[in-house]
Amino acid sequence: MAKIKIVTDSSAQLTPKEIEEYDIHVIPLSVEINGENHVDGETITRQELVDELRKGNIPKTSQPPMGRFLETFEQLGADGSEILAIMMSDVLSGTYQTACSAAEMVKCSVTVINSKETDRALSFQVLAAAKDATEGKSVEEIKAHCLDIHKRTTTDVLIDNMDCLVAGGRVSKLAGALTKLINLKIIVRLRENSLDVVYKGRSRKAFLKYCQELSKFHQDNHIQELSLSNVGTDEDFLERIKETMLPEGSKDAAYIARLTSPIIMTHTGLNAVGVITLTEKEEPEENR
Numbered sequence: 001m002a003k004i005k006i007v008t009d010s011s012a013q014l015t016p017k018e019i020e021e022y023d024i025h026v027i028p029l030s031v032e033i034n035g036e037n038h039v040d041g042e043t044i045t046r047q048e049l050v051d052e053l054r055k056g057n058i059p060k061t062s063q064p065p066m067g068r069f070l071e072t073f074e075q076l077g078a079d080g081s082e083i084l085a086i087m088m089s090d091v092l093s094g095t096y097q098t099a100c101s102a103a104e105m106v107k108c109s110v111t112v113i114n115s116k117e118t119d120r121a122l123s124f125q126v127l128a129a130a131k132d133a134t135e136g137k138s139v140e141e142i143k144a145h146c147l148d149i150h151k152r153t154t155t156d157v158l159i160d161n162m163d164c165l166v167a168g169g170r171v172s173k174l175a176g177a178l179t180k181l182i183n184l185k186i187i188v189r190l191r192e193n194s195l196d197v198v199y200k201g202r203s204r205k206a207f208l209k210y211c212q213e214l215s216k217f218h219q220d221n222h223i224q225e226l227s228l229s230n231v232g233t234d235e236d237f238l239e240r241i242k243e244t245m246l247p248e249g250s251k252d253a254a255y256i257a258r259l260t261s262p263i264i265m266t267h268t269g270l271n272a273v274g275v276i277t278l279t280e281k282e283e284p285e286e287n288r
Contacts, residue, residue, distance in 0.1 A: 004133040007085040013120035022130035059254030069102035077108020160271035199221035223250035229274040230258035
């Protein structure tokens with residue numbers, strides 16, 4: 001059986017140790033700041049992007065060029081290996097479609113998965129796939145495992161200000177000005193085919209109230225992993241979210257809190273927090 005190599009994009013919330021240990025190949029997206037292009041993870045760090053946002057500089061994003069995919073696929077497949085590329089949700093980016101187009105243009109065997117996720121939720125699938133590959137599982141078995149993980153994953157993003165959403169064209173300037181005037185906070189959920197506003201409030205307390213409501217759903221469906229990917233959010237607030245989200249039965253859940261990728265920061269803005277959970281049992285379809 002041919003070796004399976006795992007590819008993903010730089011929106012995935014992976015630690016350097018995970019990337020090295022599981023030999024994961026990451027194709028970077030790019031951000032443009034004041035007319036200058038930066039390659040995620042290569043010419044700009046996560047902290048540097050936070051610093052730019054604090055200066056009031058709002059970046060633009062661009063997906064990886066086709067050539068980057070072609071080069072990566074051809075190099076990885078040169079020894080006869082199969083390639084499994086697990087990409088961020090097509091709701092957020094055209095990266096998945098670009099990967100699919102590249103897969104059709106190379107001679108090696110490439111399977112592309114639309115994870116329907118991003119950030120640590122994408123990493124849940126990527127890490128599972130990498131582990132499955134080392135155990136000799138087939139591409140079809142790995143695809144089924146990724147789908148199972150997706151069904152047990154939820155991704156909510158707490159948006160502290162609307163500046164980046166307005167700049168990215170996801171909300172109008174008028175709506176952004178009004179929400180700033182009344183200090184409105186929103187929470188969006190990434191679903192199968194949409195990114196939906198699911199909660200609104202007037203202060204950070206609204207975030208904690210929402211997380212408290214979420215935690216009730218996990219009394220009988222314990223959280224296995226919790227990620228609080230963020231954009232420079234203070235540690236005390238992250239700790240309060242963690243304590244709110246993890247009911248007694250989930251206290252042993254794996255936990256990670258890191259700066260998210262520059263790609264995600266560009267859309268969510270300063271102080272945003274991605275509350276991402278992987279649970280024991282499948283989440284109701286309306287949550288996904």
